[in-house]
Amino acid sequence: MATAQQVAETKQMVREAMQEEGVSPETLISIGKLAERVLQDKSLYPQLLQAIIDSDLAEAEDLETEIDYELIGVFATLGEMARQMIASGELGA
Amino acid sequence: MANWKKFKKFVQKVAKPVALVASIVYPPLIPMIGSALGATGAATAVVGAAALGAGSSLVAGDSLKEALTTGAISGLTAGAVQAVSPTAFDSGLFSGGGAAASGTAPVASTGVTNGLMGSTLPVGAGAGGTQAVAASTLGSTAAQYLTSPAGVSAATQVASDVASKGLIGDVLTKASQLTGLSEGTLGQLGSAGVQALLSGYAAKTTADTQKQAAQTAADAQIEAARIAAEAAKFRPVGVTTRFGSSNFGYDAQGNLVTAGYTPSAEITGYQDRLRALAGQGMTDIEGARAAYQPLTGAAQSLFSLGQGYLAKSPEQAAADYISKQQALITPSRQTQLAEVQNRLFQQGRTGAATAQGGNLMNTNPELAAYYNALAQQDLVLAAQADEEARRRIEFGSGLFDTGANLQGRYYTGQTAAYAPFATAMDTSAKLENLAQVPLTLGTAIGERTTAGTAAAGGLLSEGITSAARTMAPSNAYSLTGDVLGGIAQSPLVTSAIDKAFGVQPQQRTYTLDELKTIFGT
Numbered sequence: 001m002a003t004a005q006q007v008a009e010t011k012q013m014v015r016e017a018m019q020e021e022g023v024s025p026e027t028l029i030s031i032g033k034l035a036e037r038v039l040q041d042k043s044l045y046p047q048l049l050q051a052i053i054d055s056d057l058a059e060a061e062d063l064e065t066e067i068d069y070e071l072i073g074v075f076a077t078l079g080e081m082a083r084q085m086i087a088s089g090e091l092g093a
Numbered sequence: 094m095a096n097w098k099k100f101k102k103f104v105q106k107v108a109k110p111v112a113l114v115a116s117i118v119y120p121p122l123i124p125m126i127g128s129a130l131g132a133t134g135a136a137t138a139v140v141g142a143a144a145l146g147a148g149s150s151l152v153a154g155d156s157l158k159e160a161l162t163t164g165a166i167s168g169l170t171a172g173a174v175q176a177v178s179p180t181a182f183d184s185g186l187f188s189g190g191g192a193a194a195s196g197t198a199p200v201a202s203t204g205v206t207n208g209l210m211g212s213t214l215p216v217g218a219g220a221g222g223t224q225a226v227a228a229s230t231l232g233s234t235a236a237q238y239l240t241s242p243a244g245v246s247a248a249t250q251v252a253s254d255v256a257s258k259g260l261i262g263d264v265l266t267k268a269s270q271l272t273g274l275s276e277g278t279l280g281q282l283g284s285a286g287v288q289a290l291l292s293g294y295a296a297k298t299t300a301d302t303q304k305q306a307a308q309t310a311a312d313a314q315i316e317a318a319r320i321a322a323e324a325a326k327f328r329p330v331g332v333t334t335r336f337g338s339s340n341f342g343y344d345a346q347g348n349l350v351t352a353g354y355t356p357s358a359e360i361t362g363y364q365d366r367l368r369a370l371a372g373q374g375m376t377d378i379e380g381a382r383a384a385y386q387p388l389t390g391a392a393q394s395l396f397s398l399g400q401g402y403l404a405k406s407p408e409q410a411a412a413d414y415i416s417k418q419q420a421l422i423t424p425s426r427q428t429q430l431a432e433v434q435n436r437l438f439q440q441g442r443t444g445a446a447t448a449q450g451g452n453l454m455n456t457n458p459e460l461a462a463y464y465n466a467l468a469q470q471d472l473v474l475a476a477q478a479d480e481e482a483r484r485r486i487e488f489g490s491g492l493f494d495t496g497a498n499l500q501g502r503y504y505t506g507q508t509a510a511y512a513p514f515a516t517a518m519d520t521s522a523k524l525e526n527l528a529q530v531p532l533t534l535g536t537a538i539g540e541r542t543t544a545g546t547a548a549a550g551g552l553l554s555e556g557i558t559s560a561a562r563t564m565a566p567s568n569a570y571s572l573t574g575d576v577l578g579g580i581a582q583s584p585l586v587t588s589a590i591d592k593a594f595g596v597q598p599q600q601r602t603y604t605l606d607e608l609k610t611i612f613g614t
Binding site: 007076 | 100101104
């Protein structure tokens, strides 16, 4: 069961991964917002994939064009998580 | 579903853990996904959780598609869910309603009767297939079974099998037997959908159990705190003596709000009489100043008199004394001289003189004796004058002392006038102290008994709290074990799952009343 501790640990892990892999919170927030928009308009899914590619989070040939809600959910959650960590001071804006 | 292995390292590291906590970090997300998948109402949470939770339950980054290679249906969870129209979710799948869906939706001839979800499931669209599914309410037997520990355990096992093997023959059959759904219906939901539903139900069961256990522990702690607080309340003891009795008042909650004492009739009788004496004493105090006022006048007179005596020097005082004395004795001296001269004349010896020897001139013996006596008398007078001067000075000083004493008595008299009043009041206060003894005694005894009761209450409180803490794991234990997903904590998901199954989990727990019974409170 996901607990508050587990959430905190996950945030910590995300924060560390961002630092290690050079991913900025702005990138995650931007992709997260796009992921949320995809949930309202599926035609934006290619743009989401392109944003992921442009952010060097995946290669174009590795991504399938078929809409993937798990992918959308993960990136939307990452964006929200980045927003929360900035708001709480865990991450610098 | 996403194959996270194909993403860059960052995504590989964080994707699965993030998916696990998505429903907690971002609660609106799951219904948003469910809504995007075409579900509405309560169904959005379950569908969204199925889409997100199924993927997160995969291990080692394997895609759901790969996991379902051997499954009966190759459609993705999302696709399977998409196969069910929004109307179906609203009217039947999770709402439990019995009404059939709109007649505009074709009903599959292969529909399942006595299936899971209620009303008719119309034709779906998407990767999940086009087969129409008809489902009716979950049979009461299946529902009861799922709420039992064995049912929850079986659901957990089947969910695990679905995850590891896919919806293949015997797994599909078990899932169908367990849920009462036809294999066709389960096939429409897809492997991930069935797994998510069963896991979600099991997780929800555990979540409910843990919530119930936490509530029991919290209730026990509150009750323990209440007992401790009740025991720690100050409870003085009522005491009555010959001189009075203590009085304590409590509010409706048993809190001490007033404290006092009542003097005995004997004490109040004495105090009444003393009050009269005190009144008289006060009158005396008020009249003392006027009564002693003459002392002030007398003292001033003595001071003035004393100043008169001390105004002259000792020599002046002696001279004054001699003058006064000579004025007194001069007439007698003149008389004596006349008598001597007359006797000499009568004897015919006036002018007669005789030798006195030495260098002394001749003189009349009677006159010589007379004047020698005067000289001797003057010497004595001079000696007395010095002594008299000292005596006058001492007398003048004595007048000052006397005046000062009188002035002092003016004040001491007034101060002493307070004594009767003060004595009456002091005595009355001492009587009051005697009347207060019961209050003091009752408070002191109460302090000791309250301390003891509070300690006992604290021990009992600690016992209940410890017991609640000890029993919490047992209370929180669920047969669903580690089949817990983050989605189980989402109120939207749990509400939807409850709605879907229409039942509450049953788990042996220790209630607050049982704890109280154990501890005899």
